[in-house]
Amino acid sequence: xxxxxxxxxxxxxxxxxxxxxxxxxxxxxxxxxxxxxxxxxxxxxxxxxxxxxxxxxxxxxxxxxxxxxxxxxxxxxxxxxxxxxxxxxxxxxxxxxxxxxxxxxxxxxxxxxxxxxxxxxxxxxxxxxxxxxxxxxxxxxxxxxxxxxxxxxxxxxxxxxxxxxxxxxxxxxxxxxxxxxxxxxxxxxxxxxxxxxxxxxxxxxxxxxxxxxxxxxxxxxxxxxxxxxxxxxxxxxxxxxxxxxxxxxxxxxxxxxx
Numbered sequence: 001x002x003x004x005x006x007x008x009x010x011x012x013x014x015x016x017x018x019x020x021x022x023x024x025x026x027x028x029x030x031x032x033x034x035x036x037x038x039x040x041x042x043x044x045x046x047x048x049x050x051x052x053x054x055x056x057x058x059x060x061x062x063x064x065x066x067x068x069x070x071x072x073x074x075x076x077x078x079x080x081x082x083x084x085x086x087x088x089x090x091x092x093x094x095x096x097x098x099x100x101x102x103x104x105x106x107x108x109x110x111x112x113x114x115x116x117x118x119x120x121x122x123x124x125x126x127x128x129x130x131x132x133x134x135x136x137x138x139x140x141x142x143x144x145x146x147x148x149x150x151x152x153x154x155x156x157x158x159x160x161x162x163x164x165x166x167x168x169x170x171x172x173x174x175x176x177x178x179x180x181x182x183x184x185x186x187x188x189x190x191x192x193x194x195x196x197x198x199x200x201x202x203x204x205x206x207x208x209x210x211x212x213x214x215x216x217x218x219x220x221x222x223x224x225x226x227x228x229x230x231x232x233x234x235x236x237x238x239x240x241x242x243x244x245x246x247x248x249x250x251x252x253x254x255x256x257x258x
Contacts, residue, residue, distance in 0.1 A: 043112035047257045050116050050136040051108075052146035052211060052221075053101035055084035055094035057122040070128045073168065073213025080128035085151030087227040091237050097147045098122040100224070103246030104147070104253070111254050116141070133214030142257040143179055144219035145249065146211050149236055150226045156197035157229040159187055162221040164212035165205030175218035179256050183220055186252035190244060195223070218256075222249060 059066045060083045069077040084093030098119075105115045116139055118132045127135075136144035150160075163180040167173040184202040188194065194202030204223075206212070212219050224245050225232030235241030 042258065044254060044258045045112045047142045048114045048116065048139050049108055049253055049257060050118065050139065050141045050144040050217075051101050051104055052118040052132050052135075052144065053094070053097040053122075054146060054148040055081060055097060056119055056124050056126060057092070057094050057098070058125045059083045059094070062125045065125050068128075070130045070210070071214075072208070072210045073130065073133065073164075074207060078129070078208075078210055081126060085149065085227050087233040087237060088230075089233070089237065091227070091233070093149045093151070093227060094122060096149050096224075096227075096236055096242065099242050100246045100249070101147050103243060104145075104250045107246060107250035108253060111250075113254065113257065129210040130214050133211040133219070136215055136217040136219065141217045143253055144215050144217050145179075145183070145253060146219070146221040147249065148221060148223050149232075150223045151228055152197055152226045154226075154228050154230065156195075157226050157232045158193040158195040158197070158202070159225050160184075160195035160199040160202050160204045160223050161187075162199075162204045162206045162209060162212065162223070164209065164215070164219065165207060168213060169216055171215065171217050172212070172219070176212075176215075176220060179218045180220040182256045183222055183249065183252040186255065187222075187248045190248035190251075192225075192245075192248065197226070 059081055066079060066081040068080050070080050072078045086092045101117060105117060108115050116135065118127055118135055161180040161183045163176045164172045180203055184194065188202065198204055209221060212221060225236055227233050227236055
């Protein structure tokens with residue numbers, strides 16, 4: 001009799017457990033209610049990166065400042081800065097670079113990377129190109145990336161990545177070429193087309209960019225596209241396009257410093 005009561009009790013417990021399990025299973029959705037969260041990125045701590053948003057929004061109002069000559073890093077001089085270019089619709093390069101640079105900064109910060117910007121707004125003047133190029137030296141940057149867009153003739157399209165050449169120090173040699181190549185390859189992988197009008201296969205070694213010449217850290221400059229070309233301008237002017245540029249640049253930098 002006691003044995004029968006025990007068996008009935010065990011049966012009741014098993015039945016309750018099966019019922020609870022069934023309730024949990026039926027409550028779980030058979031498919032995700034929304035998009036799955038992105039896979040977590042590997043954090044990268046202890047690295048500093050300098051991001052240089054090209055030009056600045058207040059430059060046009062102070063031509064005496066931006067036209068003043070500064071050293072170019074190769075024994076000559078050049079203007080402190082320029083106003084940059086713009087698309088045919090009037091969208092300014094300085095606004096584009098500021099938007100993309102902030103997105104890159106935020107993406108790298110989420111990875112644990114310390115990011116220093118060469119300017120903190122889009123309403124000021126400067127810094128001059130030699131100061132931008134020197135900032136990475138003083139903070140021990142693992143990489144320095146300058147963000148720009150070009151102003152070539154319509155029909156010329158695509159991005160290119162510049163690095164200082166011939167190199168003036170060891171960092172401008174293999175490390176900068178490797179950084180530029182990582183940026184080029186990651187942007188191609190993200191669906192961007194290398195330049196059809198300058199450089200070779202998306203890389204453009206140059207001696208005339210003071211922002212690269214002054215760097216004693218690995219440095220590269222990305223011209224994201226031609227603002228005068230309708231196809232490139234459509235990407236540059238759209239928030240989605242700017243997010244794509246930023247994601248590709250951030251991914252390349254993280255891969256390089258990681």
